[in-house]
Amino acid sequence: MTKALVVGGGIAGPVAAVALRRAGIDAVVHEAYERDATGVGAILTLAVNGVDALRAVDLADAVTGLGHPTPRMALINHRGRRLGEFGTSGTHTRGLGSITLRRADLYRVLRHEAERRGVPFVHGARLVAAEPTGTGVRARFADGRTAEADLLIGADGLRSVTRSIIDPQAPGPRYVPLLNVGGVARGLRLPGERGLMHMIFGKRCFFCWIEVGDDEIWWFANPPQPTELSPAELAAIGSDQWRRRLDELVADDAGPAREIIRNTVELDPAWATYDLPPVRRWHRDRMVIIGDAAHTATPSSGQGASQAIEDAVELARCLRDLPDVPAAFRAYERLRRHRVERVVTQGRRTSSTKVAGPLGRLLRDLALPLVARQVARDDGARLSWLYDHHVEWDAPVTG
Numbered sequence: 001m002t003k004a005l006v007v008g009g010g011i012a013g014p015v016a017a018v019a020l021r022r023a024g025i026d027a028v029v030h031e032a033y034e035r036d037a038t039g040v041g042a043i044l045t046l047a048v049n050g051v052d053a054l055r056a057v058d059l060a061d062a063v064t065g066l067g068h069p070t071p072r073m074a075l076i077n078h079r080g081r082r083l084g085e086f087g088t089s090g091t092h093t094r095g096l097g098s099i100t101l102r103r104a105d106l107y108r109v110l111r112h113e114a115e116r117r118g119v120p121f122v123h124g125a126r127l128v129a130a131e132p133t134g135t136g137v138r139a140r141f142a143d144g145r146t147a148e149a150d151l152l153i154g155a156d157g158l159r160s161v162t163r164s165i166i167d168p169q170a171p172g173p174r175y176v177p178l179l180n181v182g183g184v185a186r187g188l189r190l191p192g193e194r195g196l197m198h199m200i201f202g203k204r205c206f207f208c209w210i211e212v213g214d215d216e217i218w219w220f221a222n223p224p225q226p227t228e229l230s231p232a233e234l235a236a237i238g239s240d241q242w243r244r245r246l247d248e249l250v251a252d253d254a255g256p257a258r259e260i261i262r263n264t265v266e267l268d269p270a271w272a273t274y275d276l277p278p279v280r281r282w283h284r285d286r287m288v289i290i291g292d293a294a295h296t297a298t299p300s301s302g303q304g305a306s307q308a309i310e311d312a313v314e315l316a317r318c319l320r321d322l323p324d325v326p327a328a329f330r331a332y333e334r335l336r337r338h339r340v341e342r343v344v345t346q347g348r349r350t351s352s353t354k355v356a357g358p359l360g361r362l363l364r365d366l367a368l369p370l371v372a373r374q375v376a377r378d379d380g381a382r383l384s385w386l387y388d389h390h391v392e393w394d395a396p397v398t399g
Contacts, residue, residue: 007152029122042182043102078200106305127162158173166289175228203361205253207253
């Protein structure tokens with residue numbers, strides 16, 4: 001086995017290609033966009049476990065200077081009462097920490113590092129079909145091109161074509177009744193620790209802000225949206241309309257949300273929230289899915305990018321160490337399925353707390369302080385399964 005075809009050039013795809021090359025397998029990334037994804041997306045938190053997985057393939061240094069350290073998050077209710085505080089670095093961080101950065105910067109750096117290490121990128125290659133050839137797999141693209149390789153890795157996201165090729169009965173995206181909108185405010189100096197994520201569970205809207213510079217604040221909000229809106233419907237909502245809507249939604253909440261919104265100089269386009277129900281089949285023949293194609297979690301999990309990176313590195317280890325592709329795919333699924341489905345469940349549960357009614361808010365305000373005290377009492381061990389996960393690149397994978 002000498003060559004892999006990677007479909008998708010977002011986060012999982014370039015990391016997979018780098019990890020495969022490190023494992024002695026050539027990889028070519030095929031991306032549906034005519035150009036790269038620079039400028040796509042708002043901010044995200046790359047959790048400590050994601051940074052650690054990047055370190056396994058010598059990519060961590062490329063991203064740690066891009067964003068801002070995010071060591072903790074504070075949970076605050078709509079009255080301004082601090083319900084609790086969580087660390088975001090587990091108990092054994094190996095000198096690493098979670099960081100908040102712009103998604104477009106992460107795309108850019110991962111692509112640059114992959115190209116610098118010899119990974120070719122093919123743009124305008126939208127996958128439409130794939131089939132086994134006996135010794136490998138043949139991919140067919142919308143423009144009529146084909147490509148052959150020893151295996152195909154679908155890193156093509158929430159609406160993965162690879163997922164539906166592997167299993168035509170695979171589930172599609174599951175709508176979560178929240179929207180995502182955010183931006184950058186400048187000219188404000190707010191009290192509080194720089195890098196602390198202030199997560200306000202508002203009366204009508206969840207709002208999060210983080211101070212990242214002398215006068216710069218990054219923020220996002222999750223307005224409830226019971227009925228699913230199409231991308232066109234979301235795009236039709238202008239910036240001024242969003243500002244007015246958000247200002248109304250946070251008007252009854254204590255804290256600086258209204259001031260931040262009014263001082264926002266960059267407003268990101270809104271997008272809807274989705275996750276994936278459990279996907280029964282992750283692989284077939286010489287095709288496999290990773291990242292959001294296999295297990296999309298809501299942004300509330302704080303783990304989407306990190307889990308995709310872990311997938312990419314683990315799959316490369318399995319392909320490096322096991323005697324054939326089916327054995328490698330089975331080992332990869334064994335190593336990953338339970339963990340990522342737990343993350344998806346956690347993300348959906350967290351998202352539900354953001355749209356709580358009066359009774360739900362009361363129960364949330366009672367429960368979150370108890371959880372926070374438990375985490376503080378055990379020095380973060382309660383979250384160690386999430387943040388302390390370590391991909392040991394040099395450890396052999398056994399079947």
